[in-house]
Amino acid sequence: xxxxxxxxxxxxxxxxxxxxxxxxxxxxxxxxxxxxxxxxxxxxxxxxxxxxxxxxxxxxxxxxxxxxxxxxxxxxxxxxxxxxxxxxxxxxxxxxxxxxxxxxxxxxxxxxxxxxxxxxxxxxxxxxxxxxxxxxxxxxxxxxxxxxxxxxxxxxxxxxxxxxxxxxxxxxxxxxxxxxxxxxxxxxxxxxxxxxxxxxxxxxxxxxxxxxxxxxxxxxxxxxxxxxxxxxxxxxxxxxxxxxxxxxxxxxxxxxxxxxxxxxxxxxxxxxxxxxxxxxxxxxxxxxxxxxxxxxxxxxxxxxxxxxxxxxxxxxxxxxxxxxxxxxxxxxxx
Amino acid sequence: xxxxxxxxxxxxxxxxxxxxxxxxxxxxxxxxxxxxxxxxxxxxxxxxxxxxxxxxxxxxxxxxxxxxxxxxxxxxxxxxxxxxxxxxxxxxxxxxxxxxxxxxxxxxxxxxxxxxxxxxxxxxxxxxxxxxxxxxxxxxxxxxxxxxxxxxxxxxxxxxxxxxxxxxxxxxxxxxxxxxxxxxxxxxxxxxxxxxxxxxxxxxxxxxxxxxxxxxxxxxxxxxxxxxxxxxxxxxxxxxxxxxxxxx
Numbered sequence: 001x002x003x004x005x006x007x008x009x010x011x012x013x014x015x016x017x018x019x020x021x022x023x024x025x026x027x028x029x030x031x032x033x034x035x036x037x038x039x040x041x042x043x044x045x046x047x048x049x050x051x052x053x054x055x056x057x058x059x060x061x062x063x064x065x066x067x068x069x070x071x072x073x074x075x076x077x078x079x080x081x082x083x084x085x086x087x088x089x090x091x092x093x094x095x096x097x098x099x100x101x102x103x104x105x106x107x108x109x110x111x112x113x114x115x116x117x118x119x120x121x122x123x124x125x126x127x128x129x130x131x132x133x134x135x136x137x138x139x140x141x142x143x144x145x146x147x148x149x150x151x152x153x154x155x156x157x158x159x160x161x162x163x164x165x166x167x168x169x170x171x172x173x174x175x176x177x178x179x180x181x182x183x184x185x186x187x188x189x190x191x192x193x194x195x196x197x198x199x200x201x202x203x204x205x206x207x208x209x210x211x212x213x214x215x216x217x218x219x220x221x222x223x224x225x226x227x228x229x230x231x232x233x234x235x236x237x238x239x240x241x242x243x244x245x246x247x248x249x250x251x252x253x254x255x256x257x258x259x260x261x262x263x264x265x266x267x268x269x270x271x272x273x274x275x276x277x278x279x280x281x282x283x284x285x286x287x288x289x290x291x292x293x294x295x296x297x298x299x300x301x302x303x304x305x306x307x308x309x310x311x312x313x314x315x316x317x318x319x320x321x322x323x324x325x326x327x328x329x330x331x332x333x334x
Numbered sequence: 335x336x337x338x339x340x341x342x343x344x345x346x347x348x349x350x351x352x353x354x355x356x357x358x359x360x361x362x363x364x365x366x367x368x369x370x371x372x373x374x375x376x377x378x379x380x381x382x383x384x385x386x387x388x389x390x391x392x393x394x395x396x397x398x399x400x401x402x403x404x405x406x407x408x409x410x411x412x413x414x415x416x417x418x419x420x421x422x423x424x425x426x427x428x429x430x431x432x433x434x435x436x437x438x439x440x441x442x443x444x445x446x447x448x449x450x451x452x453x454x455x456x457x458x459x460x461x462x463x464x465x466x467x468x469x470x471x472x473x474x475x476x477x478x479x480x481x482x483x484x485x486x487x488x489x490x491x492x493x494x495x496x497x498x499x500x501x502x503x504x505x506x507x508x509x510x511x512x513x514x515x516x517x518x519x520x521x522x523x524x525x526x527x528x529x530x531x532x533x534x535x536x537x538x539x540x541x542x543x544x545x546x547x548x549x550x551x552x553x554x555x556x557x558x559x560x561x562x563x564x565x566x567x568x569x570x571x572x573x574x575x576x577x578x579x580x581x582x
């Protein structure tokens with residue numbers, strides 16, 4: 001499979017180098033695969049950090065900026081960053097008010113973040129809080145996780161926590177909001193093709209030309225069901241119904257949605273999915289307050305998408321509307 | 335044993351463990367390729383070689399040395415195995431701040447086991463490193479506290495117990511870690527994490543024998559053994575379950 005890379009071993013390093021060059025408001029911590037705001041630590045504000053394997057761009061470092069993340073630790077492709085680097089990131093993002101970590105529910109990520117938090121507390125006496133995001137409604141246990149996986153719903157957690165921190169909230173308040181978002185968000189995804197990792201150079205799983213995989217994660221791990229390829233509307237219905245069944249929303253509820261591309265699907269097709277998603281939500285008596293469409297949490301070059309629905313209230317609407325400026329997501333003032 | 339001798343024993347034990355990981359690299363990877371992702375041997379070897387290198391500049395204090403090994407494993411083993419082997423060692427090293435004694439070695443071993451169980455969310459019977467560590471730690475404590483054995487003898491019994499724990503992992507089904515995704519197909523394969531844990535304990539015992547032979551039992555100074563015990567604990571393999579990959 002053709003790839004625009006030099007060596008598999010240098011992909012992450014070279015990506016991060018290219019990224020900080022493109023975005024001078026970001027900088028890399030020397031000798032690490034950690035990216036932080038150029039002006040980190042921001043004094044008088046809780047630092048918000050995230051991290052995980054690479055291959056999900058613009059997640060994670062793409063959400064660094066005013067109103068969202070202060071730092072992000074990148075691991076190798078689909079592999080957790082190490083605890084020592086996460087700990088360095090935490091210490092670099094502590095402006096005196098502590099640091100809050102947004103962790104997706106994968107064994108490696110959770111264990112490394114927990115260990116890193118202990119290291120930061122031990123070495124620098126940093127106050128640290130964290131949330132483990134598990135929004136994927138497809139599975140209870142997946143290839144990489146005990147319990148539900150953390151996927152595209154994480155973007156909403158980054159956004160809400162980042163806005164809270166920017167407004168001056170303390171660690172406990174930020175944790176409350178992060179848990180609140182995680183408790184009200186659901187996601188389900190589908191793959192039309194497998195992703196191809198730089199290391200392996202060939203598809204991670206075999207999918208026939210006329211097959212799709214439903215309930216997939218973001219690392220090329222198997223889904224819950226394999227079916228014949230269906231129309232965009234039918235796939236959308238399948239994904240959205242699974243999410244709505246999990247969320248159990250009352251008619252009249254307001255929601256925010258994400259139609260997220262997995263990396264290899266054209267925006268044209270994502271809009272086609274969004275069209276049907278909004279029709280279906282309306283049929284359920286739900287009101288969409290904000291709909292996002294694009295590549296937010298990808299799986300390298302996988303073709304496919306995921307659908308995320310977040311149940312809103314006034315507090316969450318305020319936080320999602322709060323200004324943010326990052327390479328991957330911008331919300332304008334006003 | 336004085337602190338200097340304890341520190342020397344910890345350095346020697348780390349070197350012996352690093353040699354053993356290098357020697358068993360292929361075998362551990364073979365075990366892991368059957369039910370995991372075929373990187374356990376390489377990851378453990380990389381971690382212990384890094385730990386050995388970092389000890390060169392570390393202060394001669396037992397707790398500091400053990401913590402240094404832990405941090406090196408966290409940084410270099412990677413995935414979930416880093417926190418399981420290294421993070422647990424880091425945490426347990428706090429028990430050795432007053433030096434290695436029979437008493438502190440028991441506390442160290444128990445803290446190590448607790449941390450592995452908590453972080454890996456694994457229990458006995460899940461087909462993980464816990465199946466080797468638990469019998470070793472329980473046997474060690476009983477030998478010291480109930481049977482009044484000297485630390486060297488206690489450590490020898492702990493190694494035997496770990497060996498039986500490793501054998502126990504073969505006929506059972508994995509419930510944690512990557513191997514658990516194989517379901518019933520995991521039955522019949524020996525757990526790589528339990529296996530590397532046993533190797534680390536064996537090396538600890540060998541070094542303890544050199545340092546403690548004959549004079550250990552005399553007093554609480556049996557410290558050396560505890561240290562060594564501690565170290566193996568450190569080395570204790572992560573569950574296979576602790577996917578070294580632990581991806582996100």
